[in-house]
Amino acid sequence: MIWYKNQSTDDDIMVSTRVRLARNLAEYPFPRVISKTDAEKVKQEVFGALEQEKELFVNGMHKTEMADIDKTGRQVMVEKHLISSELAAKNDAAVVIDAGEEASIMLMEEDHIRIQVIKGGYDVKSAYEQADKIDNAIERHCAYAFSEQFGYLTACPTNTGTGMRVSVMMHLPALTMTGNINKIIDSASRLGLAVRGLYGEGSKAYGSLYQLSNQITLGLSEMEIIEKLENIAGQIKKHEVEARNALKDNKQVADKLWRSLGTLHYARSISSAEAKSLLSDYILGRSLGIIDETIKQNPIELMVLTEPANVSEISGKADMAADERDTRRAQMLRDSI
Amino acid sequence: MIWYKNQSTDDDIMVSTRVRLARNLAEYPFPRVISKTDAEKVKQEVFGALEQEKELFVNGMHKTEMADIDKTGRQVMVEKHLISSELAAKNDAAVVIDAGEEASIMLMEEDHIRIQVIKGGYDVKSAYEQADKIDNAIERHCAYAFSEQFGYLTACPTNTGTGMRVSVMMHLPALTMTGNINKIIDSASRLGLAVRGLYGEGSKAYGSLYQLSNQITLGLSEMEIIEKLENIAGQIKKHEVEARNALKDNKQVADKLWRSLGTLHYARSISSAEAKSLLSDYILGRSLGIIDETIKQNPIELMVLTEPANVSEISGKADMAADERDTRRAQMLRDSI
Numbered sequence: 067m068i069w070y071k072n073q074s075t076d077d078d079i080m081v082s083t084r085v086r087l088a089r090n091l092a093e094y095p096f097p098r099v100i101s102k103t104d105a106e107k108v109k110q111e112v113f114g115a116l117e118q119e120k121e122l123f124v125n126g127m128h129k130t131e132m133a134d135i136d137k138t139g140r141q142v143m144v145e146k147h148l149i150s151s152e153l154a155a156k157n158d159a160a161v162v163i164d165a166g167e168e169a170s171i172m173l174m175e176e177d178h179i180r181i182q183v184i185k186g187g188y189d190v191k192s193a194y195e196q197a198d199k200i201d202n203a204i205e206r207h208c209a210y211a212f213s214e215q216f217g218y219l220t221a222c223p224t225n226t227g228t229g230m231r232v233s234v235m236m237h238l239p240a241l242t243m244t245g246n247i248n249k250i251i252d253s254a255s256r257l258g259l260a261v262r263g264l265y266g267e268g269s270k271a272y273g274s275l276y277q278l279s280n281q282i283t284l285g286l287s288e289m290e291i292i293e294k295l296e297n298i299a300g301q302i303k304k305h306e307v308e309a310r311n312a313l314k315d316n317k318q319v320a321d322k323l324w325r326s327l328g329t330l331h332y333a334r335s336i337s338s339a340e341a342k343s344l345l346s347d348y349i350l351g352r353s354l355g356i357i358d359e360t361i362k363q364n365p366i367e368l369m370v371l372t373e374p375a376n377v378s379e380i381s382g383k384a385d386m387a388a389d390e391r392d393t394r395r396a397q398m399l400r401d402s403i
Numbered sequence: 404m405i406w407y408k409n410q411s412t413d414d415d416i417m418v419s420t421r422v423r424l425a426r427n428l429a430e431y432p433f434p435r436v437i438s439k440t441d442a443e444k445v446k447q448e449v450f451g452a453l454e455q456e457k458e459l460f461v462n463g464m465h466k467t468e469m470a471d472i473d474k475t476g477r478q479v480m481v482e483k484h485l486i487s488s489e490l491a492a493k494n495d496a497a498v499v500i501d502a503g504e505e506a507s508i509m510l511m512e513e514d515h516i517r518i519q520v521i522k523g524g525y526d527v528k529s530a531y532e533q534a535d536k537i538d539n540a541i542e543r544h545c546a547y548a549f550s551e552q553f554g555y556l557t558a559c560p561t562n563t564g565t566g567m568r569v570s571v572m573m574h575l576p577a578l579t580m581t582g583n584i585n586k587i588i589d590s591a592s593r594l595g596l597a598v599r600g601l602y603g604e605g606s607k608a609y610g611s612l613y614q615l616s617n618q619i620t621l622g623l624s625e626m627e628i629i630e631k632l633e634n635i636a637g638q639i640k641k642h643e644v645e646a647r648n649a650l651k652d653n654k655q656v657a658d659k660l661w662r663s664l665g666t667l668h669y670a671r672s673i674s675s676a677e678a679k680s681l682l683s684d685y686i687l688g689r690s691l692g693i694i695d696e697t698i699k700q701n702p703i704e705l706m707v708l709t710e711p712a713n714v715s716e717i718s719g720k721a722d723m724a725a726d727e728r729d730t731r732r733a734q735m736l737r738d739s740i
Contacts, residue, residue, distance in 0.1 A: 317730065321671040332665025334658040393654065 068146065068167035070367045072186025078349050079303050080188035081235040081275065081366055084147070085197040088220045088229035089179040089204070090211040096221040097156075097174050105158045109173050115207035116162055116171065122203055125165035132159045138384045141375030147184055150175060169200060176221045177229075179204065188299070190232060190292050198288075217284065227284030232292055234299045235264075237366075239274040239350040240309035241302075243319070247276070250302055258282045259298055264342075273342025273369055274350075278302065314354050323351035327359065330403045335392040341372045341399060363402040372398055405483065405504035407704045409523025415686050416640050417525035418572040418612065418703055421484070422534040425557045425566035426516040426541070427548040433558040434493075434511050442495045446510050452544035453499055453508065459540055462502035469496045475721045478712030484521055487512060506537060513558045514566075516541065525636070527569060527629050535625075554621065564621030569629055571636045572601075574703075576611040576687040577646035578639075580656070584613070587639055595619045596635055601679075610679030610706055611687075615639065651691050660688035664696065667740045672729040678709045678736060700739040709735055 069082040140154035159174040172180040183197040211219040218229035241247040251261040263271040326347035345365040351357030406419040477491035496511040509517040520534040548556040555566035578584040588598040600608040663684035682702040688694030715723045
């Protein structure tokens, strides 16, 4: 099940878990310098491999060439975190997505192959196992660029080694509200982890959503990386729980959170950034026991479905103006709250 | 019926009409320099006159000495516009209020007697007639300070002559929103009228409520003053109607007005200034045909009943802290919206 639909009712801090493996085929130049013909060959080779390993995808898989879909269609996948924005920007790139929308194999992004598994909630090990299975399946048919000394070779040296990036998306509204998030970001970075906004590097933490991910891919085993991340994610979660406890009896906070719900119910125009912030307030309000009203739809899912391209797609209009989207988004939220 | 309960369903611009006559007894010094004994005599003389003329007050009247009520009780009357804040500040002052709470006779304010009639909606002539009747009734028993040359003599020369101040309280949200209210204030003041905030001189126009009143009391007859005020009030109303028409299709305005309603429904803490602003938005939203939801209670009445002292009185707590009042006010509004 796609990550944003598979949200735990017990844990509203750990939103999703992602494992991404960077791989390249030994016989071809990296995508940045590859010829059109070779790029096509890489894609066909991986498609062929996946075709032969299709029992991995019990409910089937779907292949999409970026060249075949428009900007909105690509952006919808970016907003659902099924592909990266780098992939969406490349006309010769493609992606294979399993029917459950947990695994996506991106082809011709920065590396030939990026295997991504994303799951709702906190499930690093199972996400890794699934990515590892796909990795082994492809490797049965393709020769990876691999060095005994360095491990998997990648276009960018920061990925070399395991080629693995593990990330956990965390909802940290209380740490954001109290400002303590900055201390957390500093500590995590001293421990070799990065804390970033919703869409990775350089993006803002809209809706108080942060991605915690490993910076180091070399010199540690996959399991060591995962354990380190799990350990630190667990500590951050504890800090968030403590920060929430400190807000429980704060009347100003209660007022702010209730007002946000009023805005969700009544506004006629809402930007996607504001939508995430209002929905984040709702989640916090429920968690603190302040808000006793239950909205109809899962708020994390609403954050995704009210992203710009998703709003356009749901409305069946590829070229919606921003203010028209804001109006439609406000209506979607009123209908779902 | 008290002005804020008697609101027209057709006219949400003209909120209330007030006529105030300043009078002094010939034999006594003005309140600023009067002795305690003489102040008591003035009050007894006027009480006696009103007692003999009580058929004027068909449903009865009620006498209140400021010394007998606490700060909250006084302030409740100020907020209901039944007495002035100057009267509320004086321990030797008193007021006689008719049972319908339209007429109040303030004693020992700046002048010995201030006869005030306040009515819901736009009704200058009938308010004047009622004040005039009370004036004549008192005069049948008391000797007023009157000069053939100047007319009624008053403590402050700006009231000398007719001793009359007529004011209309107008709700001007569209002129406020477009900023054109400043032009209106300038024009009115060139024509000898003042446009002031909700509580008269120096007060802010909370809730886009403005008081239009005559500046000149001398050299014009009562009817000339009233006609001039009626004429200018009518023109300002036209400007407000035009300004509202220009806002009818403005999506940003619609969003703002709906959000205000959401805040009224959901906020847990609201200051009295914000309450008036939110209720003003509701009135405008209804008038523009934007808001199709009807709130349970008359919004002008809610503006008065959510004033600080009224909130304290309704809650039965004289010494409520501001934040406690804000919480209670938000609850009152949620219950009445």
